[in-house]
Amino acid sequence: MALSLRISSSPLICRATLANGDNGRNHHAKDAAFIRRTVDLAEMSAGLTSPHPNFGCVIATSSGKVAGEGYLYAQGTKPAEALAVEAAGEFCRGSTAYLNMEPGDCHGDHAAVSALVQAGIERVVVGIRHPLQHLRGSAIRELRSQGIEVNVLGEDFESKVLEDARKSCLLVNAPLIHRACSRVPFSVLKYAMTLDGKIAASSGHAAWISSKLSRTRVFELRGGSDAVIVGGNTVRQDDPRLTARHGQGHTPTRIVMTQSLDLPEKAHLWDVSEVPTIIVTQRGARKSFQKFLASKGVEVVEFDMLNPREVMEYFHLRGYLSILWECGGTLAASAISSSVIHKVVAFVAPKIIGGRNAPSPVGELGMVEMTQALNLMDVCYEQVGPDMLVTGFLQPIPDLIPVIPSEDATVEIDPSVNPFESSIIFFYKTWDLYGSFSNFSPHPIRMPCGEENDDYMTWPSVEHYYQANKFVGVENPMAHDCVEKIRTARSPEEAALIGRSTLRQKPELVRSDWEDVKIEVMYMALKCKFSTYPHLKSMLLSTAGSVLVESSPHDLFWGGGREGEGLNYLGRLLMQLRSEYLEDSSVSAENTSST
Ligand SMILES: NC(=O)C1=CN([C@@H]2O[C@H](COP(=O)(O)OP(=O)(O)OC[C@H]3O[C@@H](n4cnc5c(N)ncnc54)[C@H](OP(=O)(O)O)[C@@H]3O)[C@@H](O)[C@H]2O)C=CC1
Numbered sequence: 001m002a003l004s005l006r007i008s009s010s011p012l013i014c015r016a017t018l019a020n021g022d023n024g025r026n027h028h029a030k031d032a033a034f035i036r037r038t039v040d041l042a043e044m045s046a047g048l049t050s051p052h053p054n055f056g057c058v059i060a061t062s063s064g065k066v067a068g069e070g071y072l073y074a075q076g077t078k079p080a081e082a083l084a085v086e087a088a089g090e091f092c093r094g095s096t097a098y099l100n101m102e103p104g105d106c107h108g109d110h111a112a113v114s115a116l117v118q119a120g121i122e123r124v125v126v127g128i129r130h131p132l133q134h135l136r137g138s139a140i141r142e143l144r145s146q147g148i149e150v151n152v153l154g155e156d157f158e159s160k161v162l163e164d165a166r167k168s169c170l171l172v173n174a175p176l177i178h179r180a181c182s183r184v185p186f187s188v189l190k191y192a193m194t195l196d197g198k199i200a201a202s203s204g205h206a207a208w209i210s211s212k213l214s215r216t217r218v219f220e221l222r223g224g225s226d227a228v229i230v231g232g233n234t235v236r237q238d239d240p241r242l243t244a245r246h247g248q249g250h251t252p253t254r255i256v257m258t259q260s261l262d263l264p265e266k267a268h269l270w271d272v273s274e275v276p277t278i279i280v281t282q283r284g285a286r287k288s289f290q291k292f293l294a295s296k297g298v299e300v301v302e303f304d305m306l307n308p309r310e311v312m313e314y315f316h317l318r319g320y321l322s323i324l325w326e327c328g329g330t331l332a333a334s335a336i337s338s339s340v341i342h343k344v345v346a347f348v349a350p351k352i353i354g355g356r357n358a359p360s361p362v363g364e365l366g367m368v369e370m371t372q373a374l375n376l377m378d379v380c381y382e383q384v385g386p387d388m389l390v391t392g393f394l395q396p397i398p399d400l401i402p403v404i405p406s407e408d409a410t411v412e413i414d415p416s417v418n419p420f421e422s423s424i425i426f427f428y429k430t431w432d433l434y435g436s437f438s439n440f441s442p443h444p445i446r447m448p449c450g451e452e453n454d455d456y457m458t459w460p461s462v463e464h465y466y467q468a469n470k471f472v473g474v475e476n477p478m479a480h481d482c483v484e485k486i487r488t489a490r491s492p493e494e495a496a497l498i499g500r501s502t503l504r505q506k507p508e509l510v511r512s513d514w515e516d517v518k519i520e521v522m523y524m525a526l527k528c529k530f531s532t533y534p535h536l537k538s539m540l541l542s543t544a545g546s547v548l549v550e551s552s553p554h555d556l557f558w559g560g561g562r563e564g565e566g567l568n569y570l571g572r573l574l575m576q577l578r579s580e581y582l583e584d585s586s587v588s589a590e591n592t593s594s595t
């Protein structure tokens with residue numbers, strides 16, 4: 001994974017104060033209000049076509065008047081910024097453009113940035129950076145390079161109103177943000193239940209619990225989703241259509257999850273004249289029925305292991321951003337247990353149906369005590385006609401600011417690192433993608449021992465050399481033995497074990513200057529390793545611009561820790577080495593061009 005994401009529902013972290021006092025507060029309130037308006041516009045963008053990033057743009061004059069607005073209709077259409085510029089016309093010059101999200105570049109022609117630059121916009125306020133790593137920061141850099149002042153919420157400002165505005169920007173693009181940092185689409189579990197917690201009568205009859213008004217809201221929810229999913233039993237009991245019938249926009253794909261494939265021959269879902277249906281089932285289930293479905297135009301996808309996570313990973317790969325789960329309690333419980341549900345939308349109708357066996361919205365989760373109950377976050381309540389709509393998150397929306405261990409020190413070592421934009425490359429185990437950066441990687445180095453003579457010796461790994469150096473130069477035969485034992489240890493793991501346990505059990509054998517020299521010892525060993533193996537040096541250079549973090553959860557000195565709380569000295573040394581190599585290559589390139 002190249003980007004670490006701070007998962008948090010806590011108030012968003014803000015870096016600096018732009019302005020103080022009443023004047024500052026007024027600015028913040030004004031900026032927050034316009035950003036909220038961009039979010040409203042972006043919401044209009046949701047569900048117009050197959051869900052795509054939701055963009056809104058407002059252009060406001062220096063006197064605080066709205067001069068133009070725009071929102072993205074679909075991926076292949078004019079960007080929101082260009083539409084807002086067209087609407088504002090000559091009022092753009094000297095104005096501020098507000099964007100809920102940093103623009104991407106669907107057409108590869110920088111259309112959004114060009115529109116703002118050419119229109120003479122003076123300042124741009126951005127709610128959140130683009131969540132996708134390859135787009136993150138490019139438009140902001142481009143705007144700044146054109147002399148436009150760009151402020152990003154959460155980076156340049158500090159205030160509660162702006163934090164709230166930023167959060168609404170995260171919410172309006174929650175599916176895209178989830179796509180950027182997890183391998184499953186954003187999933188919403190929606191159900192309608194009676195006041196006594198039933199989603200159907202004991203007989204299984206379930207129409208209609210919620211009011212017509214609530215059901216219209218469900219159609220809108222469907223319209224904003226890539227797919228709606230139910231289980232086989234719901235198909236057998238309800239024969240649903242699962243279409244968005246609010247009269248406009250996009251209609252989601254219907255997905256049925258069924259292990260048995262024991263489904264009726266006649267069902268609304270087999271009519272795919274307007275909307276496709278996909279059945280996901282267990283490999284080998286009812287082959288003849290699969291043929292029947294295929295003849296109706298229904299796609300059948302077989303899974304070796306049919307479970308919500310596998311299914312969601314599959315649809316993520318097919319490009320789905322958001323899924324609405326409209327299943328019953330059995331499948332809902334399975335989906336919650338697999339941690340694929342992010343949000344819950346519950347319509348509670350003021351009705352009581354009773355019934356010992358009447359189904360409830362979530363089946364067995366295996367919990368035995370109320371203290372185990374899942375608590376929803378950011379809960380909202382809204383009355384919809386006679387019903388109460390309760391929504392909340394089971395998992396927080398990931399915040400996109402990378403957590404860089406020892407951020408200030410890192411920026412000092414490598415000024416090209418940007419705490420808001422840089423990707424993070426983690427390495428730890430030798431079989432990881434960048435596992436060769438680990439001290440345990442099997443790359444022997446030739447370094448002087450530092451004992452009586454300065455002869456170069458071969459060390460099977462950086463770890464062997466580093467561990468042995470703890471005991472080098474100590475006038476004690478046991479220390480000499482220890483150095484030799486570590487040098488000849490059969491693996492880096494064994495070398496580490498001997499080095500660490502001797503340090504703990506026989507501290508008198510450790511050289512007195514160890515704490516002062518250990519970073520230098522490691523640096524020399526790394527320099528030798530990366531200079532000896534050209535392919536490792538190339539790999540290190542290929543990470544330029546990224547933050548390197550040894551993701552050891554235990555070692556808070558050499559590693560970055562679980563939450564970025566470690567000092568990450570190994571990562572820092574590698575970045576230092578990388579900067580030195582880059583500097584050397586730019587100097588030699590300069591020399592070549594001047595000769
Ligand atoms: N009020 C409301 O909001 C709603 C009410 N309902 C009602 O709920 C009842 C149906 O509930 P329920 O049977 O729980 O719902 P579902 O049919 O939605 O889900 C269960 C079915 O999903 C399929 N399935 C596939 N994989 C899995 C898995 N890994 N874990 C669990 N199920 C899997 C199975 O189908 P198969 O048996 O074919 O293998 C299983 O029987 C009906 O009475 C319906 O009317 C349903 C949806 C919403």
Ligand SMILES: Nc1c(N[C@@H]2O[C@H](COP(=O)(O)O)[C@@H](O)[C@H]2O)[nH]c(=O)[nH]c1=O
Binds near residue numbers: 191208211215230
């Ligand atoms: N009963 C019930 C719901 N049930 C859900 O709606 C599906 C029927 O969709 P459709 O055939 O498109 O109208 C049904 O199978 C189940 O998933 N939804 C609600 O908003 N309120 C309700 O009271």
